[in-house]
Amino acid sequence: MMINSVKVEEKLFQNRYVVDEGRPHISISEPLKASPALRTLVDICPAGCWSVQPDGQLSGTLDGCFECGTCRIVAKAVGQEIQWAYPRGGYGILYKFG
Amino acid sequence: MxxxxxxxxxxxxxxxxxxxxxxxxxxxxxxxxxxxxxxxxxxxxxxxxxxxxxxxxxxxxxxxxxLERHIVEQRIWMLDDSAHVGTHYRSDGFNEELPNRYTIxxxxxxxxxxxxxxxxxxxxxxxxxxxxxxxxxxxxxxxxxxxxxxxxxxxxxxxxxxxxxxxxxxxxxxDELKPDNVALAVKEMHFLPEEVIQQRFNIGENEGVVIEAAGTITDGMLGTGFIYTNRESLSVGIGCLVSDFAASKTRPYDLLERFKQHPSIRPLLAGSEVKEYAAHLIPEGGYRAVxxxxxxxxxxxxxxxxxxxxxxxxxxxxxxxxxxxxxxxxxxxxxxxxxxxxxxxxxxxxxxxxSYVMKDLRKYRDLPQVLHRNKQFVTTYPKLLAGAADTWFRVDGVDKRSKERQIVRSFLKGRSLRGLVGDALRLARAVR
Missing domain, CATH: 3.50.50.60 (FAD/NAD(P)-binding domain)
Structure with missing residues (x-):
């Protein structure tokens, strides 16, 4: 039994980020049709960054990203590439406690 | 430069x-x-x-x-949906001049x-x-x-x-990490007054408690939850293999929320203020993944x-x-x-x-695969243990011999004799 989903945005609101405007550190160069395997990213990303667009493409909104690497690893395991880099120095998640 | x-x-x-x-x-x-x-x-x-x-x-x-607190008490809990069976080790010996473990x-x-x-x-x-x-x-x-x-x-x-x-x-x-060699952990920092933490965990100033928890809290996935006492906050988290998250499509923050609402956990966190939510990967493949x-x-x-x-x-x-x-x-x-x-x-x-590094990793080289293939350690066993404790401690007019039989039957039904012996051997071999 799983409880109703909590709003991850409310959790992310506590965190400190310095967003590198206009320079996302994760991108998809070829539009990725969200296969069932990639669709799991919508659920398992701990920051809820991923969504599937009406046209079936995978889309990421990275402002809350933890730079954890889960999406890159899961995509790679099913033979798909997400262009994944760390943000430029000083940008991205900045943990107060960690 | x-x-x-x-x-x-x-x-x-x-x-x-x-x-x-x-x-x-x-x-x-x-x-x-x-x-x-x-x-x-x-x-x-x-x-x-x-x-x-x-x-x-x-x-x-x-x-x-x-340093936050030195650890004087270790609790290891197996949880089912409503209970926990656990071992605690607490010793005043940990209040030594040069303590061995600290929360940070x-x-x-x-x-x-x-x-x-x-x-x-x-x-x-x-x-x-x-x-x-x-x-x-x-x-x-x-x-x-x-x-x-x-x-x-x-x-x-x-x-x-x-x-x-x-x-x-x-x-x-x-090479790239493999989803079954890496765990995804999510964690929150729960702030409470120092005195409240000390009362709630039965500890003095500077003393700390570690709770490691396994069982149905991970919803069939391989993983553990934890609570660590800091000076004026609690680190509360849960982590499972990325491959298990992917297979079950579990939302990590939902899993954390469910852990926090477990009746054995919730009172420990009551009234706390959350100031951060974090996520990170942990390499768990052990020796063979180095x-x-x-x-x-x-x-x-x-x-x-x-x-x-x-x-x-x-x-x-x-x-x-x-x-x-x-x-x-x-x-x-x-x-x-x-x-x-x-x-x-x-x-x-x-x-x-x-050094101890590769010696220890080599000792447990089979453990990741054994646990991965035998999810009963985090699904069936916590339920059986909690059920056994419930049967044993409840005084309800049933004679004790019958209660013993009932407990043995529950284990045989849950895992079969062959399963029980096999699990014991598998675990023993993996950690020998």
Whole structure:
């Protein structure tokens, strides 16, 4: 039994980020049709960054990203590439406690 | 800034700090690069710090390190949906002059650690992401950073850039992580007044408690939850294998929420204020997942080398040790005037084999696969144990012999005799 989903945005609101405007550190160069395997990213990303667009493409909104690497690893395991880099120095998640 | 150093260390976590400190103290010119705003700003841990390996690096660390509480009590819980069966070990002996384990807050600890590194003479530069290794043929000769004109050369590069090890991956020195070799953990910081924590956990000032929890809280996935007492906060988290998250499409934050609402956990957190939500990967593949950790002009330490003993919760501990041994290897080669080629640097791997690091990882080399294939350890058994305890402790007019039979029957029904014996053997073999 799983409880109703909590709003991850409310959790992310506590965190400190310095967003590198206009320079996302994760991108998809070829539009990725969200296969069932990639669709799991919508659920398992701990920051809820991923969504599937009406046209079936995978889309990421990275402002809350933890730079954890889960999406890159899961995509790679099913033979798909997400262009994944760390943000430029000083940008991205900045943990107060960690 | 000079464009050349004896050594460059990538990442100012426990592995990188340990490496840079050891090098600087030996008079080696060392540059420590950190991509965060300050050391620790990208790092997440439970976190328990073991004194022994830190003491080997900084003997008087207790004087000024940001330590939260020393651990006097360890609780290990098996939870089903409404109960927990557990063991506690508490001892006044842990209130010793030089305690063995402390809770820490990594963002503060890593920052403190890096200050020690700077004081020893290393150059620390933050807000600088290493994008790739500079190579001359197959030999690593430095790093490229995201700063303008950001190429820096060195005789050796120590890669301590954490679990994702992107720098090594980009340079073809390491493969991508496998979803069943890595856990995703999410964690929250719950703030409460110091006195409330002490009353709630039955501890005095400076004393701390660790709770490790397994069972139905992970919803059939392989993983554990935890609560650690800091001075005026509780670290509350849960982690499971990425492959299990992917197969079950579980939302990590839902799992954390469910853990927090468990009747054995909820009262411990009541009234707390959450000030941060974090997520990080933990390498859990053990011995068989350790990649090549040395080559021409480079060494790899800490999570990047997958040096984590997941059973004993030793990640940062092994990070400090591998960082230190990597540095010692470099220092010795330098003294002997030997080049930093793969052949000479292979001494690092040999020294790791002789240390507790590879000895412990080798001892548990089969454990990740055994647990992965036998989910009953986190599904069936917690329920059976809680059910047995319930039957045994409830006084309801049923005679005790019947209760014993009922408990035995529940185990036989839950796992069969063959299953029970097999599980015992499998577990014994995996940890022998």
């Amino acid at each position: 000079p464009e050349r150093f004896d050594a460059i260390v990538v990442g100012a976590g426990p592995a990188g700090n340990a490496a840079a400190l050891t090098l600087a103290e030996a008079g080696v010119s060392v540059l420590l690069l950190e991509r965060g705003e300050y050391p620790g700003s990208k790092n997440v841990q439970g976190a328990i710090m073991y004194a022994d390996q830190l003491q080997a690096l900084i003997p008087d660390f207790r004087d000024d390190a940001p 807050i990594r963002a503060q600890f890593d920052k403190w650690f890096a200050k020690k590194v700077q004081a020893a003479g290393a150059l620390l530069i933050c807000e600088t992401t290493v994008t790739e290794l500079l190579k001359d043929g197959d030999r690593v000769v430095g790093v490229r950073t995201d700063r303008a004109g950001g190429d820096i050369h060195a005789d050796v590069v120590i890669l301590a850039d954490g679990v994702n090890a992107l720098v090594a991956q980009r340079s073809g020195l390491r 990649p090549k950790v040395f080559g021409d002009g480079w060494l790899m330490a800490g999570d990047a080398g997958q040096f984590v003993n997941s059973l004993h919760r030793e990640g940062s501990n092994m990070a400090m040790t591998t960082g230190r041994i990597a540095a010692e290897t470099v220092i010795d080669l330098k003294r002997e005037g030997k080049p930093m080629n793969g052949r000479n640097l292979s001494l690092y791997r040999k020294r790791l084999e002789d």
